[in-house]
Amino acid sequence: MKSSAKNYGFGLLLVLPAMAVFTLFIYYPFIQSLYYSFTEWDSIRDPKFIGFDNYIYFFQDSKMMQGAKNTIWMTLFGLLIQNPLALLLAVLLNRSFRTKAFLRTAFYLPVIVSLVVASVVWNSILQFDGVLNYILTHIGQEQAARDWLGNIRTVFPVIVLLTQWQALGYCAVIYLAGLQSIPADLYEASTIDGAGPFMKFRYITFPLLMPAVTVVVFITIVGGLRLFDLPYVLTNGGPGTASYTLTLAIYNAAFKEFTYGYATAAGVVLMIIIMIVTFAQLRLTRSREVEL
């Protein structure tokens, strides 16, 4: 008993430095943020307590709602289109063919390209006198030419496609790693048992790939809910609020409009949404994971 208490105390001592750092840099600022979310605060003058006003206004704010709508579209697109495409790509890249190494590198390349470089390049492709419209004009499709990032109808779909360009290779690599961890003898045994490609995928590949699915779906959901960088650099949410995402709306509320209290409240709401969604997702996907 004595020894156990001693071990407990020693363990506590080991945890203390990490706890101190976390308290100082995570828990204390977090609790302070919760307080600020109930205030009107411009980050210069003293905050003024206003109760739940910020939280109530959040659901009436058309900018936040537009950002939330785009964020949901982004996340759904990631789940329903990007995720299966990444899996398909991984399955294809897992086969043996001559240009396998080149293609694997090519699909992963957008991940390592700097965001600033990528946005400058895409901007010059997509603007009104950019490369895309030049090509459209030269193939007789002049009527389709437009400012792709300056048009309220095209701007967000274009941004969604650009995120896929970046995320597809990344997710495919995770799936690829999962595929390569499945023992080949399982496939050999199933072949002897007469299983076809679909049966192999349904009963061997997919169940054993579930840990990778958990990771990719998690990354897709959280990435979708937190999308900020591309719309910020390319359009800053415009034209109007057409390419706002929730995180961009929160950023602008704080750093452009100086309503830090309100932005903090919106950040708390986003945190709760992410927690609920990812908790549900992890429960769902982890329950389907199998171990060898």
Next chain:
Amino acid sequence: MKRTLSLTAVLLVFAVMLAACGGSGSSGNGETQSASAESGTSTNAGSTGEKNEETAASGEPFVIRLGSWFIDDRQHMTDFKANVEKAFKEKYPNGTIQWDILLSATYMDKLKAELASETAPDVFFHQNTLGQYAEAGYLMDLSGEPWAGKLRPGSKIATHYKGKVYGASMALNAVGVWYNKKIFSDLGLSVPKTWAEFIDMAEKIKAGGITPIALGFKDLWTANLFLELVVQSIGYESSPTYGKDLYDGTKKLNGEEMQSAMRKFEDMTKREFFNKTALSLDWPQSAELFSSGKAAMIVQGPWMPGVAADNFAKYGFEAFEVGYMPIPTESGYYNLNISAGESLSINVNTKHQQAAKDLVSIIVSPEVLGPFSEGNGSIPALDGVEATYPTPALNEMLAAVNNGQTSPGYSSFIPVSAATVTQETVTKIVSGVNFNPNDLKEAQNKLEKDKGTVILPPE
């Protein structure tokens, strides 16, 4: 056991260090804030400050920091730096100015963090934050300085708070339409006197195969300049206290004045008066479009003629004379917002109080501020400082200011969040979407929600 003891000792030292860091930060901050808030204050030096004052006066070398975001490598800016350094060196041979320059909007965020952590420069430029910083107790009261009584009334919003002077202003600026006189002359056009004439003139420019107005709305602030220019005239024509009326609620941001301005943008968009790249160009690219002669007009601040001259030299464009005009309403009325430019304040916690005051006096002296205003195309914010502008366009701007009406910008009476909604509505319209009056409801909602953040301009 020995190991356990050593480990415990290390952990204890670590914990004490963390506690010490936290303790010193909070107590220091609290004390300084309260002292400055109570006194105002130019006598907040404390023993360290006094010692440093002695250092500055005793001949020992010292460094004074000056923070800014706009002093770049343009000729008039490098001249400005050289003039300031020369005059300061004459006064303080043992003093050196350290220019803390960050050429980006992040300067404002950096400054805010530095002020909160008591590491801000001794003297610093800032914009649109004088009231907030003064209220928070970050600024030294400069009411007793000799130049304080010479500040022009239009600069009050950038210099005064609750009857006291907390900063000097470098400039008074007027936004307007800068136009290519060669294109106007070639097409036989004259400066329009009414909105109908403005539209007619732009139609003729378009018919001549030239884009009437260059926009660079990727930078949202340029949309704000254009919108303010249009609304300022419409609003103040409807009421001489339009800005205050918005604050008081007797006028609304979704009211007839703002709707009328939005319909004008809708009309101009439908008539294809803007470059098709309006939303993907930033401000320098739009200035380049204007300087190249591919667009006949651009809405900008008084720095535009200087930028055009730079572009002629830099890109080899054929030089042309730039002209200035305001945008009139249907009846021919116009009202210009003479906005105060940068504020120059002293950190209440500076260790070099007298040297900082002398540095500000040097900067706003006629010998330094005069040439700066000429190069920058701005109106000096102090009486007794004269500027002779190298380009006629700036004199045209001054004539327009003197001949028309000027009022405080309506946007200084509304929260930034509400102004942002109106700017975003403009970009939406310019993207080709029909104006929907419901879009402006959000602006009015923001005004009502964030009204408490507004510090009204001094009367």
